[in-house]
Amino acid sequence: MAATVVSDSILRNDADGPVPVNGGLGTDSYYNHSFFQKIAANVAKDMIDEAITKKLDVKSLLSSSSTIRLADLGCAVGPNTFDAMQNIIDIIKQKYQSQFPTSPIPEFQVFFNDQPTNDFNTLFKSLPPKREYFAAGVPGSFYGRLFPDSSLHVVYSSYSLHWLSKVPKGLEDKNSPAWNKGKIHYASAPEEVLRAYATQWANDLNDFLNARAQEIMPGGIIVVITHSIPDGMEYAELANGMMYNCMASILLDIAKRGLISEEQVDAFNLPTYAPPPAEFVSVAENNECFNIVTMGESNPSPWLTDDVHVDMNEFVSHIRAAMEGMFFKHFAREIVNEMFEQLEVKLSEISVEMESAYKDKIQAYYVLQRNYSG
Numbered sequence: 471m472a473a474t475v476v477s478d479s480i481l482r483n484d485a486d487g488p489v490p491v492n493g494g495l496g497t498d499s500y501y502n503h504s505f506f507q508k509i510a511a512n513v514a515k516d517m518i519d520e521a522i523t524k525k526l527d528v529k530s531l532l533s534s535s536s537t538i539r540l541a542d543l544g545c546a547v548g549p550n551t552f553d554a555m556q557n558i559i560d561i562i563k564q565k566y567q568s569q570f571p572t573s574p575i576p577e578f579q580v581f582f583n584d585q586p587t588n589d590f591n592t593l594f595k596s597l598p599p600k601r602e603y604f605a606a607g608v609p610g611s612f613y614g615r616l617f618p619d620s621s622l623h624v625v626y627s628s629y630s631l632h633w634l635s636k637v638p639k640g641l642e643d644k645n646s647p648a649w650n651k652g653k654i655h656y657a658s659a660p661e662e663v664l665r666a667y668a669t670q671w672a673n674d675l676n677d678f679l680n681a682r683a684q685e686i687m688p689g690g691i692i693v694v695i696t697h698s699i700p701d702g703m704e705y706a707e708l709a710n711g712m713m714y715n716c717m718a719s720i721l722l723d724i725a726k727r728g729l730i731s732e733e734q735v736d737a738f739n740l741p742t743y744a745p746p747p748a749e750f751v752s753v754a755e756n757n758e759c760f761n762i763v764t765m766g767e768s769n770p771s772p773w774l775t776d777d778v779h780v781d782m783n784e785f786v787s788h789i790r791a792a793m794e795g796m797f798f799k800h801f802a803r804e805i806v807n808e809m810f811e812q813l814e815v816k817l818s819e820i821s822v823e824m825e826s827a828y829k830d831k832i833q834a835y836y837v838l839q840r841n842y843s844g
């Protein structure tokens with residue numbers, strides 16, 4: 471029998487996609503500034519645990535193998551991925567033990583996926599020494615195939631699927647109705663810009679689900695936690711919308727001082743989109759390979775009480791750790807440093823509005839199950 475050639479047509483190289491988070495363990499690293507993403511994932515934890523416990527039929531998944539295989543897609547460098555993977559393993563173990571108290575616990579394998587330029591060295595060096603799983607790294611875009619047919623049981627992806635595979639078409643073209651002049655994101659942008667982002671995101675999610683439909687065994691589960699926006703709300707009303715607008719206005723001010731050109735600002739757009747739940751449901755339902763087992767919206771903010779305020783220095787550090795690479799790819803280092811320094815000052819001036827906007831439900835979670843047929 472001829473071996474399958476795993477070609478570029480299924481393995482995608484999204485070279486124009488987002489630049490990975492800051493690597494290493496230093497003061498500007500994602501490792502040390504991913505606390506917000508950790509809190510965010512914890513907010514949805516109980517509902518997700520319950521859905522996995524109810525729906526995952528471990529016995530039938532193990533009919534063809536004695537190993538449970540998990541994948542974290544968009545795992546970054548840690549440490550959040552380690553907690554997430556251990557949590558899912560704990561749930562599966564508990565369920566298995568309660569159903570089959572005398573059977574030996576299955577073995578687990580965890581695949582850590584991210585873009586090829588992610589700092590996998592930091593990830594592997596930080597693996598928990600007492601982990602209960604075999605670990606492997608899988609570089610590549612999760613918008614294409616990453617694994618063999620029917621080889622996975624549980625896929626998890628947190629705060630990664632709001633990253634598009636590329637900047638949407640037309641945003642940087644003067645002759646396009648979606649030209650995003652003077653902005654770096656769709657917050658406060660014309661309707662055509664929003665539509666270009668939404669279309670790109672829907673195509674990307676569809677590619678993601680098509681790839682996973684091949685890779686996940688019937689009955690297997692996908693858990694998605696993602697940045698979101700309540701249906702019908704404008705992005706500029708969210709704290710992150712205020713932030714993207716501040717970033718654009720700082721860059722335009724720097725352009726007025728002649729340090730960069732306005733064209734440079736016009737030619738920069740962040741490939742990130744917060745899908746309203748209705749858009750997620752529409753793509754997932756059209757796909758037909760998965761059922762939505764449970765979903766919900768939540769507020770991941772650590773600033774829900776009046777006496778806890780945004781520490782703007784930490785807030786900007788966490789944004790830098792996740793996103794500054796994208797700015798460095800386009801602007802000189804001094805410009806990016808100045809932009810983030812000014813950002814902290816400007817956001818501190820509007821911290822009351824930011825905190826109030828952070829009370830919105832800007833996170834959604836979804837648990838999808840691979841159909842047994844189709």
Ligand SMILES: C[S@@+](CC[C@H](N)C(=O)[O-])C[C@H]1O[C@@H](n2cnc3c(N)ncnc32)[C@H](O)[C@@H]1O
Nearest residue numbers: 490507544545546550584585611612628630633
């Ligand atoms: C904000 S981090 C979230 C990391 C981690 N899941 C957490 O919750 O801390 C988003 C990660 O998604 C990765 N990512 C974005 N697009 C991707 C793609 N198409 N394929 C694989 N990874 C991707 C980025 O490189 C980044 O490491």
